[in-house]
Amino acid sequence: MTDAPSDVPPEAEQERMVEAMLFASAEPLALAELQARLPEGSDAASAVARLAARYEGRGVRLRRTGDAWAFRTAPDLAWLLRRETVEARRLSRAAVETLAIVAYHQPVTRAEIEEIRGVSVSRGTVEQLMEMGWVGLGRRRETPGRPTTLVVTPGFLDHFGLASARDLPDLAELRAAGLLEAMPEGGAAAADDAEDTDDA
Incomplete structure (x- = not known):
């Protein structure tokens, strides 16, 4: 069994990188996109899984939406973010x-x-x-x-x-x-x- 290349970031660092990308993105990011941005040898899927577990029960959570991932407000706290505004466009x-x-x-x-x-x-x-x-x-x-x-x-x-x-x-x-x-x-x-x- 061979060791992973020394230039592969530690798991904790991969998690930080994924966290930064998801936090900064205006749109949900697919695993393939996260993987492509990480250094070679990194494991985006494992980093996302660890990150999701870390944020469980917090004010924001890492949620899967379709084939992508994004940070979202915890459902039970959504009422804190509601603004008393009238929607400019209502659906008929x-x-x-x-x-x-x-x-x-x-x-x-x-x-x-x-x-x-x-x-x-x-x-x-x-x-x-x-x-x-x-x-x-x-x-x-x-x-x-x-x-x-x-x-x-x-x-x-x-x-x-x-x-x-x-x-x-x-x-x-x-x-x-x-x-x-x-x-x-x-x-x-x-x-x-x-x-x-x-x-x-």
Whole structure:
């Protein structure tokens, strides 16, 4: 067994480097990006794991969002950071419904969204969600016309503190929160169907 090269930083130093990169970054960083920036022979995955354990229970935590990592405020302390301001841009009901359908049924086509909602989806609604960085284009369907699909983005996951779309609340949680009653006609049935399918 050979020793690691002497120029490989100690584990504690690798952890410090990862901490500095994540702290300074405005966006979550993927492991591959962290690994590429570290000195050769370093182990970004181990450094991230140690760092996440170190910050557990602190005011900020290291959280996975999609395939990337970022420091985020501990959920139980978020109330300290709320500012009494009015959001400059609110989502319309149509946009909220469209976003929910994309999140729970992705990858989904515009025609499928319209079928679930029971009304047509305006181009502006989808464009607004894309401009916000919450919805993006997925792969094309292998069906006549090869329509494009819509999927939620890492920005959506990051905004809502989700590691993946599988962390979205399930039917029981939505019912407990009283949100199913507000769904459009046919929405509850569509959500029931979604529970029986596995997101691709």
